[in-house]
Amino acid sequence: MGKQMFSKPPIQKSHELLLPTTKESCWILVFLLAFGVSSIHGDDGKIDFRYHHYLDLSRVLNDTAASCHEISRVYSVGKSVEGRDLWVIEFSDNPGVHEPGEPEFRYVGNMHGNEAVGREILVYLVQYLCSGYQAGDARIRRLIDQTRIHIMPSMNPDGFERAATLGPDSPRTSTSWGSYGRLNSERIDLNRNFPDMLPVWLLQEESQRRNHHVEIPEWYWDTLVAPETLSVILWSLSQPFVLAGSLHGGSVVVSYPFDSCGLRKVMRSYSEAPDDALFRKLAKVYVDGHRKMGKCGQVEPCNARNFTCKGGMTNGAEWYCVPGGMQDFSYLVTNCLEMTFELSCDKYPGEDELQTYWEDNKEALLSYMEAVHTGIKGFVRDGSGKGVANATISVEGVDHDVTTGELNIFDIKTYFLIPQRLTETTGDCSFRGLTG
Known part of the structure; x- marks a missing residue:
């Protein structure tokens, strides 16, 4: 498949109802909620602790869906350059259907093909669930009955297959950063290939335009957009994701928005998002659930930054600038709050280490999914009881709105969720099904 270029966004018409509007507004006064971590239960007896090539990955996902057919299904959001499916397995008490009042969550792994731990951790999570x-x-x-969970173990299956030709030694070679699997088959870094929305957002803010969710600019579609990136963009706009995590390797830390340095282009400078306090609380959920992340003095640091002694988390841009990253795109274009989890110093460790990485991360993975239920959720209706599409929910003190989306034109229920606690509402909107 050749390199793809687009003269205009192919997604605007089909997804326009998911984009923000200012026609209807509700103002909400909130305070941040402290998150807790539950203890983990269950066993790992049915998990196959090894690396899974594309055919093995396809088999495991489909076998799992067949075994748990009442709560899971496998679907593809598109294909890689070399024609491999970008598989997703969904867990829900009603697979394939968005249920009003039930939040949508996603994990994505292996954006960089030679960062293999996250890919396998998600395969193990699938079997564990x-x-x-x-x-x-x-x-x-409880988690599956109350949440619609989407798990994509590999966004870059071509890159992984290339990295796997060298095996666990791949990340230690001088050429592994590019040639041996990090990039896709068109030599595109998928986590630099999304539209860099922060400069657009900042320029619109300076012009005093309401810009809490920014439309993808026309110029982006004239650039080289990888098919894997386009597939995830369309997927992101087709589902009302609320919370997400992207699994990477090369360090042990949680990185939260903004990744982009915006207009400043200054390396290692904190780039604060409007929901910065909330991002840090969500990051702490993962850190607290992890066996080693943030454990100062107990774990050998990956590098001189020594994130284990800095709370196990970092603002993305303060670490280094990532223009065109997925988590900034999710935050500025959709309702989804997304963060990056760096899971291992060694991007492609030996197979005998994989069970340890799973045990390090499994509580954190579950706790972070559970955090999607922290806060409020309900329905926005007009005076006649009809659901209001594209209603704007504004949080006092947070300059970033949440919008409702039209999930089904025949369904009067319009869903939203803010991962914060409601204390007071004003305005004409009617809220239903609020939870604390």
Whole structure:
């Protein structure tokens, strides 16, 4: 497949109802909620702790969906340059259907093909959720019954297959940063290939235009957009994701928006998002659930930055600038709050280390998914009881709105969720099904 260029956004018409509007507004006064971590239950007996090539990955996902057919399904959001499916497995008590009042969550792994730990951790999570649900694990059953969970183990299956030709030594070679799997088959870094929305957002803010969710600029479609990136953009706009995590390797730390340095282009300068306090609380959920992340003095640091002694988290741009990253795109274009989890110093460790990485991360993975239920959720209706599409929900003190989306034109229920606690509302909007 050749390199793809687009003269205009192919997504505007089909997804225009998911974009923001100022026609309807509700103002909400909130305070941030402290997050807790639950203890983990279940066993790992059915997990196959090894690396999974594309055919193995396809088999495991489909076998898992067949075994847990009542709560899961496998679907593809598109294909890689070399024609491999970008597989997603969904867990829900009603697979394939968005249920009003039930939040949508996603994990994405292996954007960089030679960062293999996150890919395998998600394969293990898939098996763990299925076996735990079948075994009657109360925590897993509650999570799946109340959440629609989407897991994409590999966004860059071509890159992984290339890295796998060298195996665990790949990340240690001088050429592995590019040639051996980091990039896709068109030599595009997928985590630099999304539209860099922060400069657009800042320029619109300076012109006093309401810009809490920014439309993808026309110029982006004249650039080289990888098919993997385009598929994830369309996927992101087709589902009302609320919370997400992207799994990477090369360090052990949680990185939160903004990744982009915006208009300043100053390396290692804090780039604060309007929801900065909330991002830090969500990051702490993952850090607290991890066995080693943020454990100062107990873990050998990956590099001189020594994030283990800095709370196990960092603002993305303060670490280094990433223009065109997925988490900034999610935050500035959609309602989704997304962060990056760096899981290992060694991007492609030996197979005998994989179970340890799973045990380090499994509580954190579950706790972070559970955090999607922290806050409020409900329905915005007009005076006649009809659902209001594209209603704007504004949080006092946070200059970034959340908007409702039209999930089904025949359904009067319009869903929103803010991962914060409601304390007071004003205006004409009617809220239903609020939770604390």
